[in-house]
Amino acid sequence: MSMNTQGRPTTPAIVANGNGSASVSGSRGLLQREDLIFEIGTTETTGVDLPAPKGRADRLGGVARKAATDLPGLSEPEAMRHYVRLSQKNYAIDLGVFPLGSCTMKHNARLNEKMARLPGFADIHPLQPQYEIQGALELIDQLAIWLKMLTGMPAVAMSPKAGAHGELCGMLAIRQALIARGEANTRKRVLVPASAHGTNPATAIQCGFQVDEIKANERGRVDMEDFRAKLEDTSDIAGIMLTNPNTCGLFETDICEIADLIHEAGGYFYCDGANFNAIVGRVRPGDLGIDAMHINLHKTFSTPHGGGGPGSGPTVLSDALAPYAPVPFIVKGEDGFRLVEDLKGDASESFGRMCAFHGQMGMFVRALTYMLSHGADGLKQVAEDAVLNANYVQVRLKEVMTPAFDGYCMHEALFSDEFAAEGIETIDIAKALIDEGYHPMTMYFPLVVHGAMLIEPTETESKAELDRFCESVIAVANRAAAGEESLKGAPYHAPMRRLDETQAARKPRLKWTPPEPKAIAAE
Amino acid sequence: MSMNTQGRPTTPAIVANGNGSASVSGSRGLLQREDLIFEIGTTETTGVDLPAPKGRADRLGGVARKAATDLPGLSEPEAMRHYVRLSQKNYAIDLGVFPLGSCTMKHNARLNEKMARLPGFADIHPLQPQYEIQGALELIDQLAIWLKMLTGMPAVAMSPKAGAHGELCGMLAIRQALIARGEANTRKRVLVPASAHGTNPATAIQCGFQVDEIKANERGRVDMEDFRAKLEDTSDIAGIMLTNPNTCGLFETDICEIADLIHEAGGYFYCDGANFNAIVGRVRPGDLGIDAMHINLHKTFSTPHGGGGPGSGPTVLSDALAPYAPVPFIVKGEDGFRLVEDLKGDASESFGRMCAFHGQMGMFVRALTYMLSHGADGLKQVAEDAVLNANYVQVRLKEVMTPAFDGYCMHEALFSDEFAAEGIETIDIAKALIDEGYHPMTMYFPLVVHGAMLIEPTETESKAELDRFCESVIAVANRAAAGEESLKGAPYHAPMRRLDETQAARKPRLKWTPPEPKAIAAE
Amino acid sequence: MRYLPLTHDDRKVMLARIGAASVDDFYTDVPEAARLDGPIHDLPSHQGELAVERHIGELAAKNRTASEGPFFVGCGAYKHHVPASVDHIIQRSEFLTTYTPYQPEIAQGTLQTLFEFQTQVAALTAMDVANASMYDGSTACAEAALMACRATRRKKVILSGGLHPHYAAATRTLCEAQGIEIVQLPAAVDSELELAKSVDGETACVIGQSPNVFGTITDMSSVAEAAHARKALFVSVFTEAVSLGLAMPPGEMGADIAVGEGQSIGNPLTFGGPYVGLFACTQKLVRQMPGRLCGETQDADGKRGFVLTLSTREQHIRRDKATSNICTNAGLCALAFTAHMTLLGDAGLTRLARLNHETACDLADALEAIDGVELLTPRFFNEFAFRTKMNAEAVLAMLDEKGVVGGVRASRLIPGAGFDDVIICAATECVTADDIEAYADALKEIV
Amino acid sequence: MRYLPLTHDDRKVMLARIGAASVDDFYTDVPEAARLDGPIHDLPSHQGELAVERHIGELAAKNRTASEGPFFVGCGAYKHHVPASVDHIIQRSEFLTTYTPYQPEIAQGTLQTLFEFQTQVAALTAMDVANASMYDGSTACAEAALMACRATRRKKVILSGGLHPHYAAATRTLCEAQGIEIVQLPAAVDSELELAKSVDGETACVIGQSPNVFGTITDMSSVAEAAHARKALFVSVFTEAVSLGLAMPPGEMGADIAVGEGQSIGNPLTFGGPYVGLFACTQKLVRQMPGRLCGETQDADGKRGFVLTLSTREQHIRRDKATSNICTNAGLCALAFTAHMTLLGDAGLTRLARLNHETACDLADALEAIDGVELLTPRFFNEFAFRTKMNAEAVLAMLDEKGVVGGVRASRLIPGAGFDDVIICAATECVTADDIEAYADALKEIV
Numbered sequence A, B: 001m002s003m004n005t006q007g008r009p010t011t012p013a014i015v016a017n018g019n020g021s022a023s024v025s026g027s028r029g030l031l032q033r034e035d036l037i038f039e040i041g042t043t044e045t046t047g048v049d050l051p052a053p054k055g056r057a058d059r060l061g062g063v064a065r066k067a068a069t070d071l072p073g074l075s076e077p078e079a080m081r082h083y084v085r086l087s088q089k090n091y092a093i094d095l096g097v098f099p100l101g102s103c104t105m106k107h108n109a110r111l112n113e114k115m116a117r118l119p120g121f122a123d124i125h126p127l128q129p130q131y132e133i134q135g136a137l138e139l140i141d142q143l144a145i146w147l148k149m150l151t152g153m154p155a156v157a158m159s160p161k162a163g164a165h166g167e168l169c170g171m172l173a174i175r176q177a178l179i180a181r182g183e184a185n186t187r188k189r190v191l192v193p194a195s196a197h198g199t200n201p202a203t204a205i206q207c208g209f210q211v212d213e214i215k216a217n218e219r220g221r222v223d224m225e226d227f228r229a230k231l232e233d234t235s236d237i238a239g240i241m242l243t244n245p246n247t248c249g250l251f252e253t254d255i256c257e258i259a260d261l262i263h264e265a266g267g268y269f270y271c272d273g274a275n276f277n278a279i280v281g282r283v284r285p286g287d288l289g290i291d292a293m294h295i296n297l298h299k300t301f302s303t304p305h306g307g308g309g310p311g312s313g314p315t316v317l318s319d320a321l322a323p324y325a326p327v328p329f330i331v332k333g334e335d336g337f338r339l340v341e342d343l344k345g346d347a348s349e350s351f352g353r354m355c356a357f358h359g360q361m362g363m364f365v366r367a368l369t370y371m372l373s374h375g376a377d378g379l380k381q382v383a384e385d386a387v388l389n390a391n392y393v394q395v396r397l398k399e400v401m402t403p404a405f406d407g408y409c410m411h412e413a414l415f416s417d418e419f420a421a422e423g424i425e426t427i428d429i430a431k432a433l434i435d436e437g438y439h440p441m442t443m444y445f446p447l448v449v450h451g452a453m454l455i456e457p458t459e460t461e462s463k464a465e466l467d468r469f470c471e472s473v474i475a476v477a478n479r480a481a482a483g484e485e486s487l488k489g490a491p492y493h494a495p496m497r498r499l500d501e502t503q504a505a506r507k508p509r510l511k512w513t514p515p516e517p518k519a520i521a522a523e
Numbered sequence C, D: 001m002r003y004l005p006l007t008h009d010d011r012k013v014m015l016a017r018i019g020a021a022s023v024d025d026f027y028t029d030v031p032e033a034a035r036l037d038g039p040i041h042d043l044p045s046h047q048g049e050l051a052v053e054r055h056i057g058e059l060a061a062k063n064r065t066a067s068e069g070p071f072f073v074g075c076g077a078y079k080h081h082v083p084a085s086v087d088h089i090i091q092r093s094e095f096l097t098t099y100t101p102y103q104p105e106i107a108q109g110t111l112q113t114l115f116e117f118q119t120q121v122a123a124l125t126a127m128d129v130a131n132a133s134m135y136d137g138s139t140a141c142a143e144a145a146l147m148a149c150r151a152t153r154r155k156k157v158i159l160s161g162g163l164h165p166h167y168a169a170a171t172r173t174l175c176e177a178q179g180i181e182i183v184q185l186p187a188a189v190d191s192e193l194e195l196a197k198s199v200d201g202e203t204a205c206v207i208g209q210s211p212n213v214f215g216t217i218t219d220m221s222s223v224a225e226a227a228h229a230r231k232a233l234f235v236s237v238f239t240e241a242v243s244l245g246l247a248m249p250p251g252e253m254g255a256d257i258a259v260g261e262g263q264s265i266g267n268p269l270t271f272g273g274p275y276v277g278l279f280a281c282t283q284k285l286v287r288q289m290p291g292r293l294c295g296e297t298q299d300a301d302g303k304r305g306f307v308l309t310l311s312t313r314e315q316h317i318r319r320d321k322a323t324s325n326i327c328t329n330a331g332l333c334a335l336a337f338t339a340h341m342t343l344l345g346d347a348g349l350t351r352l353a354r355l356n357h358e359t360a361c362d363l364a365d366a367l368e369a370i371d372g373v374e375l376l377t378p379r380f381f382n383e384f385a386f387r388t389k390m391n392a393e394a395v396l397a398m399l400d401e402k403g404v405v406g407g408v409r410a411s412r413l414i415p416g417a418g419f420d421d422v423i424i425c426a427a428t429e430c431v432t433a434d435d436i437e438a439y440a441d442a443l444k445e446i447v
């Protein structure tokens, strides 16, 4: 029996829609109501035409599915409408400023999408014989060269599938290096600043290390005193994970010293490269003494975030760590490019494999397209404009809001909620911005700043857009400073009012279930 | 001097946005304010990177442009946002029911778009040697075969660029036939029903004919008595232009008799095929005795309307008119397909050329893709579902609204405004539907029905969508019957309130002009 | 069938609600003889995407594309690069699947882009006003002739010897149906100024083209003056919109009406269509214009907005008194045009035009250097004609064998007028130095 | 530079407002030695679209695509047809250019599709709950092993001999870093049930796969029972999601955790990524899950809406106590999956699965009929292994010369284990009868 026929609502709800009038349809002007597919489709419907099976004898050997999935299908017109309607309930870069600090929400060029869809990339299989896919290997090699040149590092592992996966890659390489040194069992301690992104400590733990938190100083950088103190006993030091520019949007002034000290302590320096956009083309992390750094292609190199992914996190490695890089990797030989897939020969010291196949090819094509478009000169300009935009926003907003730290910022501007009146919280400011037509900034991160608001405009915002954005933020901030009660109810003009996350977590409903069939008497 | 710097607004307007709150940005939740490109861009900006010209000596011979265009450019991020934001101020088929009678707003399959973009079609030139583009000619030939088979007609002219252009094609063929008969100067009268689409009389005039209007009977069809009366003097009769199914959504019951009579009178029968969707696969117009009919590929065969075009209007022709078909056309020979472009040989009787090149290739690819997808069986189902949907809507709505005529309809249901209270007009009902989340039906057409509302749901609406739509229409119709004053103010929830068309026409502003520079003293 | 949402059950329920036994009931008005029983024979049944894609893909694969190698075909359609974002924009559901913006409250997206389009076209042509598009350049040209006849109440139209022959033919077809006399001057590479001599007191308009079909660019100011002196109008035509960034535009020559093909900006070649006709004129003539116009106005709250306006010129209001029968126009192609133009801006267009011109100059240098090649076009933008001592069709076929698509033989467009040995070739920003070398090398071997 | 909106003037005005002399002022924290003067040498300067397209296009042209001719490669990634509408949907700006839906009031589009995705994955796998995606099948497998260790507080994981070797390797890498013991059973075509024998009181979980890397499908209910008897968990893996429409799904075998690759539904091959990892489990284990979860709730007006929930499992809240370090997942690929699945529905998926199976059966018949070919896989869905008397690499190379991409040599995935003469091949709905004939004909000539 179909679960959809049950679910399809028979009488649409009357939805009040402001101005005293109610809509019968549940829609409101251009904003369309859209139910769940389970309430729209039927199990008999399909939006895909396929030839009828011949009905020949099967070779399943009896290992067949017993119960139908009961999943509804939609005809193509219904499906298209479903997704187009839903899409319009999303905010997006293409709609306006998306100032999520630490996320580098920059313009996603459509040329990149076009190139990734060339059949020569989209329609090749990861296990085809290598002589059939030399162009793919060459592209990966070219991207690797760009990444190494831009970071000033000798090696790069291409397979990590996102930033956190790149962290994993770097930390596993460190672990492998320690194994090679025979110190893996003793060197377990990884220093991580309190301001670090959650993935840093989570990664360290996932690699079997222990996390030792280091403090920030009043300038938002690593507290060198605390850092030195942590190094008093160096015997168990595995390394440090440090974001640079850091999550307060500041360049770690003492980074070279940190590198020296951690190396002297026998540890390695993992640099979180999420904020590479601030310095790309202006500073090579390799010149700062790091040992490993992931690069979020979905940040600095503009591959689209896609509502949560996919990403790609190639990880550059120093000479000290390069031998332990994961398989596969590409070697250029006499007769073309070659994938090293087995843990022998070139890869005999590798820490192993992180995932199936060879990394996020689709993202590689987009990222290289982006790099070629910008060129070395353009990428430098990217960093400079990103930093200029952030400082411009900082200067304009600090007239009302409380900057978390003094001085210039890099690519993002950080504020605390100090300016807000009692009772008004960061979330209220964020939600009020939604009514102004903006996606809120990153809220409550980094943890080291109270009620943190982290604003990263990126270089792809025009001055006019930033001015308009700043005027909205200032207006909201003024209301916050005045303690305006209406902020607590925001947003008022989004497709939905504020959602109850507590209720969601208390009794999680993680999938649709058919409504209880009504008692027969009620029919 | 750039006209944009002047135009860029410095302080954004504070826009009231309901619920007592105002937005500083001019946006409101997800609905983004977007200014004109002239107010955003600058003449120095460009979103297209091109290599620098070498600066070599020119060969313009002095015929150079004097004044700059002063047109602004936008960087790609700004441009993308501009159009994405604007797009969200449009209603579209992909958002909901688009019940414009006479327009056949059906689902536009994305496979058609994909096929039209194959380089083998999108990237070929109309004047390449013919041996280089045999695949293109073959595709046109295949489409022509489908059109001839579906209409039961022996010939088809492929070059007309829209429905009205197809009308022109048919009427010019009739004119040429009359010339061949030596009667072009005497036979000038074309009979056109009062219910005809505006393009019909306009076309007849454009071809040098005179229009003689025939009445509709109380059943919404051609008044045969009036028709016969018009044929009393046959000497000046050139033909008739008749839409079938007609613009009241009804099949012309006496169509065969009409055909016979007009032929007996020495005239030709032009059939407006805009409503072919109602009968495709069920009735071949060729079996009804017509001489010419255009087919709107952008209606029946689902090529997208694109906000007003482009369309394509291939025109089928009877044996009587086929010799006069316009150039170019395709002939299949021994060694492939051949374009006949000159007025000699096969084309010696042709009435000439209607436009440059060979017709709307991009639309041909889409239409053939659609036909192959549906197949003959599917197209028949298209007609049946279209008619079923229209009758379902008619039955549901006639409980409140006044059907223009009794009995079943074909693919569209026609209502008059009789049911509405004094002072409430068709336009008020239409605008109130916007608040309900729907595009209005066709208003005030056909002219033969008072305050006409013509609803064509098409076959690509599900029953659930139609039910929801009908409930909204019924609710609005009830308010109209009750004379609810608020209808006059609708829409309330669209991106804009009702627009003043009178003001627009009184003193037309048809392009952006820079604001008057402020007096220097005011600086 | 994937595009049909009604289920079997739906159909039954709906028929019951209607009170019909089957859909056949709806077709009882159809004369019995004309009713079909089943699906039409000899046409295939429905197929899935995969099968359809294969079928269409096989046809596509039989064509030689402009990007496959050196390519120099022009004459009214030009191979330019279209930014990826333009194609993305025009595929947005809200632009692609909407209708003519007759309900402005929910069509501001389309309307604002049309307003911007009109402003851009007016600026590019240096004219006062432009409409919201015509089918293509050739039909725009024909409509311009009719408009001139309406405006002047005269019935004679003179066409230059450089007007694109397809434009001339389309204009002739439409005009002759209305009893308008067409005077066609003999085809010649550089003869637009002859128009000045032919204009007389009966003339409604003279129609000249720059760049003309041979690529020649001409300052037609003297033609405009001659026409105006006899109260006739001057219609200035172009088929290469990119030329407006560098060569003298219609408005600077005193044109009353400017028409042209907009394909070059934003639209792929697509074997000749759909394209977008540009149509501009002086303020004085605006109420005589064919086609749609978008204008600025306000909504009930006083907010700026846009609507279709001056519709009393159009068929849906004025029927047999309309200025034209056009209804559906080139909406989405106009959107592609305006989006590409918005990306370009003045700076980009100027550079693009220069690049085109320089590439064509390089090509001219390379071909001119070949013994037996005679360049015919005296002044050009990105296209020119040349003569060899051989039949042009044969030359092109030999070039094709060497992988070079060398241009259009003039005799295809102008048969029997002594152009059998003439080739017209264009070079855009898509042509590389290697392409030019390949052309020159191949031609050298042939002639 | 087309992606940078700031004009030269803007930059000056902004610097002035900030009070900085130049952008160099912002970089004074950078140690002098690490500051770069100009752009990095040896890297090219910016280029226009046309140039970039040519560069990338040339690389693409060097690859042999799966659609170019007979193609039979599988082993964890499958050539299926993706409807055009799916690719259109995922390119919508509002889906493509948005972030993880942390602000639910303006992210209901993403959230509702995730809720639908989770429901679909749960139904397909016949499990209670599913998360919002992992990077891919292999990392989902590794995370499943870790999750089992967390849930059971044990440190031993047993992998079947049919588990995809890349999945096994990824799992080993992650587990060993946490000191978890990995027991890998010897590679074998039909040995999933061996897992039942190896499970002991230390075992956190056993991981089996169906269809496994050799294509073999197995009812692993007995493995589940054996695991449960020792309080271990049973993790059921699949790499071909389409098989769930026909072959027995994890839930019907008693799996505690089901993980697999979702690429087959909605996602192109793209040389191995990005793909989408599917992750489902029993209700009991939900709070041990890695990755994001979307749940239903209400807004302040009482309207139904969706939010990310149970975030206390995740790194951004729990940091070093999180269930995983995953942050960015496979959002857009999950959207492609759910959109394709929504089009298919149960009816479409069932038919698609049957078509795949029948095509593979036809292929098996054709190859089996060849002398010297031995079919190894006893029960299969759309993929099987066969042995010839020749080296598989050589056979594949000879097939390639005849235009047939015949599959994967088993020794590439499982080197040094006696599979040198084994080829694993898959046949999907994209394979035609002609393709099968071409394969059989070519192979006949070779072996």
Ligand SMILES: Cc1ncc(COP(=O)(O)O)c(C=O)c1O
Pocket (backbone or CB within 6 Å): A102, A103, A162, A163, A164, A165, A197, A199, A200, A243, A247, A272, A274, A275, A296, A311, A312, A313, D326, D327, D328
């Ligand atoms: C500072 C920092 N590090 C690491 C990450 C993790 O990257 P990903 O989401 O690609 O796994 C992020 C992502 O937001 C981040 O901001």
Ligand SMILES: Cc1ncc(COP(=O)(O)O)c(C=O)c1O
Pocket (backbone or CB within 6 Å): B102, B103, B162, B163, B164, B165, B197, B199, B200, B243, B247, B272, B274, B275, B296, B311, B312, B313, C326, C327, C328
């Ligand atoms: C009945 C009828 N005839 C003719 C036309 C004109 O077709 P087109 O707009 O394609 O020129 C239309 C278009 O709406 C129509 O409805």
